[in-house]
Amino acid sequence: MAYIVTARKYRPQVFEELVGQEHIANTLKNAILKERVGHAYIFSGPRGIGKTSAARIFAKALNCKNGPTPTPCNECTFCTEITEGRSLDLVEIDGASNRRIDEIRQLRENIRFVPSAAKYKIYIIDEVHMLTSEAFNALLKTLEEPPSHVIFMFATTEINKVPQTIRSRCQQFVFKRIAIPEIVKMLKKVLRDVSMEAEEDALFWIAKSAVGAMRDAQSVLDQMISYCEGTIKEEDVFYVLGIPSYDIYHEFARSIAGEDFSTAVSLLDKLLRDGMEVSTLVTGLIEYFRNLYILAADKETSNLVDLPEQDIDTMKSFLSSFTKKDINNILVLLSRTYLDTKNSGLARELLEITLIKLVRYKDIIQPVSLIKRLEELKQKITAGGQVADEKKNTPPPEDNEEKDVSNASEDNADMIKRIISHFSKKRRAIAEFLNRAKKYNFDNNLLTVTYEQNERLSYEHVNEDSTKKFIEKEINKLLQLDIRVNFVINNRKAPGKEDPPLSPEVSKVIDVFKGEIIPNNNYGGN
Numbered sequence: 001m002a003y004i005v006t007a008r009k010y011r012p013q014v015f016e017e018l019v020g021q022e023h024i025a026n027t028l029k030n031a032i033l034k035e036r037v038g039h040a041y042i043f044s045g046p047r048g049i050g051k052t053s054a055a056r057i058f059a060k061a062l063n064c065k066n067g068p069t070p071t072p073c074n075e076c077t078f079c080t081e082i083t084e085g086r087s088l089d090l091v092e093i094d095g096a097s098n099r100r101i102d103e104i105r106q107l108r109e110n111i112r113f114v115p116s117a118a119k120y121k122i123y124i125i126d127e128v129h130m131l132t133s134e135a136f137n138a139l140l141k142t143l144e145e146p147p148s149h150v151i152f153m154f155a156t157t158e159i160n161k162v163p164q165t166i167r168s169r170c171q172q173f174v175f176k177r178i179a180i181p182e183i184v185k186m187l188k189k190v191l192r193d194v195s196m197e198a199e200e201d202a203l204f205w206i207a208k209s210a211v212g213a214m215r216d217a218q219s220v221l222d223q224m225i226s227y228c229e230g231t232i233k234e235e236d237v238f239y240v241l242g243i244p245s246y247d248i249y250h251e252f253a254r255s256i257a258g259e260d261f262s263t264a265v266s267l268l269d270k271l272l273r274d275g276m277e278v279s280t281l282v283t284g285l286i287e288y289f290r291n292l293y294i295l296a297a298d299k300e301t302s303n304l305v306d307l308p309e310q311d312i313d314t315m316k317s318f319l320s321s322f323t324k325k326d327i328n329n330i331l332v333l334l335s336r337t338y339l340d341t342k343n344s345g346l347a348r349e350l351l352e353i354t355l356i357k358l359v360r361y362k363d364i365i366q367p368v369s370l371i372k373r374l375e376e377l378k379q380k381i382t383a384g385g386q387v388a389d390e391k392k393n394t395p396p397p398e399d400n401e402e403k404d405v406s407n408a409s410e411d412n413a414d415m416i417k418r419i420i421s422h423f424s425k426k427r428r429a430i431a432e433f434l435n436r437a438k439k440y441n442f443d444n445n446l447l448t449v450t451y452e453q454n455e456r457l458s459y460e461h462v463n464e465d466s467t468k469k470f471i472e473k474e475i476n477k478l479l480q481l482d483i484r485v486n487f488v489i490n491n492r493k494a495p496g497k498e499d500p501p502l503s504p505e506v507s508k509v510i511d512v513f514k515g516e517i518i519p520n521n522n523y524g525g526n
């Protein structure tokens with residue numbers, strides 16, 4: 001026997017087989033039982049969810065030799081002719097290719113003739129939103145007072161494009177996307193019939209990829225059946241669908257939690273080399289953290305997370321690393337990235353910057369812990385000598401004597417002028433941002449540039465890794481020095497009092513940690 005694709009072979013033939021649309025099946029069955037069948041119906045909803053199937057079942061229910069009946073027999077000539085698509089009393093019109101007024105006029109001529117054999121002459125107009133406005137107008141008159149033997153069933157994926165005048169003359173039925181478990185159940189049935197096995201998660205991802213459309217899921221299943229030998233595996237599904245395995249999102253979450261930038265960025269690199277789109281990845285990450293947020297929120301809503309058990313368990317294990325507020329911040333960053341990367345030639349770079357921010361997000365958005373760390377270190381330092389690491393790395397002061405510019409405050413002003421004027425020739429923006437700094441402090445080969453809170457943007461600009469390196473290089477070239485530059489944001493200050501300069505130790509710690517000081521009060525101080 002010729003091969004028939006699953007979607008056709010498994011077209012529902014009775015209301016009971018229509019998966020996930022019970023609300024519609026029941027209403028239509030009741031209309032028949034109560035003898036309240038209307039003369040025009042409109043079925044709307046996404047593709048592949050049973051609109052055409054429902055229309056045909058309804059047609060059978062009306063024209064079956066036992067009909068109108070909620071349970072068409074599927075055996076009489078009326079039923080079988082409809083199933084086989086050769087019933088003269090069921091006319092299916094494709095709205096997309098018969099959209100002009102002439103065709104609707106023709107239809108108006110035809111409906112005057114009584115059905116050839118059945119009780120009703122039924123017209124199914126698919127994609128009805130494609131009709132021209134003249135065609136709609138012509139149809140309107142017919143819909144107003146159709147002959148009693150005529151029933152119209154319109155189907156559309158875009159109900160908004162159907163004029164209100166038409167809609168108000170029809171009974172409207174909105175079809176729902178089919179839930180993943182229901183699709184999985186159907187896929188299992190198909191597999192049983194062809195004696196194939198599949199991993200549970202493989203079926204889950206097939207169903208999920210279909211976004212509620214049964215036909216799409218069935219088509220993917222057909223593809224998987226041809227591709228796989230014996231058992232359909234989860235990894236095969238990812239491969240055939242060309243979507244990344246969900247593990248990569250766990251991997252991203254893990255590297256963010258562990259502040260492991262290099263893993264995150266190598267993973268990104270690999271995925272992009274494998275042909276993945278930045279937009280797919282950003283959307284995937286948003287969805288991932290959205291799910292994580294829901295899992296963090298409370299038990300009540302966790303059923304909103306459509307994922308295999310195993311993935312949910314993995315995600316739950318991350319909840320010790322992320323608070324709800326963290327996830328919320330991550331989502332804000334990601335959604336901004338989504339907008340920024342759209343149509344941007346720098347999509348990859350922007351996503352990388354986001355990854356940097358995400359990996360460092362704890363420093364950025366949980367300043368309290370950083371400040372605590374700094375305070376502890378400061379105490380240790382003042383209690384006795386330098387930070388261990390620094391001891392090793394910093395050469396003894398005498399080596400650098402002639403370059404040491406600490407406390408040369410008179411000269412400072414001059415030097416700053418020189419620096420700014422240098423940059424105004426090199427890169428005006430940098431000069432501008434440097435100029436906005438509140439204070440420059442040279443100390444022990446470290447130039448600390450302090451910004452006020454309201455100059456955070458300037459600070460962020462100059463503190464960006466590559467800009468900072470550039471500034472450092474240029475200053476060293478200009479002043480013939482070998483110093484490091486550190487940008488900081490001014491912390492709280494006593495009213496009316498000048499800020500004390502950051503102590504060299506704290507500046508060093510900030511430098512070691514690549515950190516910054518952020519005041520408590522921005523974050524509601526938790």
Ligand SMILES: Nc1ncnc2c1ncn2[C@@H]1O[C@H](COP(=O)(O)OP(=O)(O)OP(=O)(O)O)[C@@H](O)[C@H]1O
Nearest residue numbers: 007010011018019047048049050051052053214215
């Ligand atoms: N609710 C459903 N229950 C069971 N199978 C379904 C359902 N919806 C769709 N299918 C499967 O998908 C195939 C196509 O369904 P149908 O033609 O009814 O979709 P549709 O909503 O009319 O789609 P389109 O908007 O693309 O015309 C069916 O033959 C069937 O295999």
Ligand SMILES: [Mg+2]
Nearest residue numbers: 051052126155
């Ligand atoms: Mg259809």
Ligand SMILES: [Zn+2]
Nearest residue numbers: 064073076079
């Ligand atoms: Zn019948």
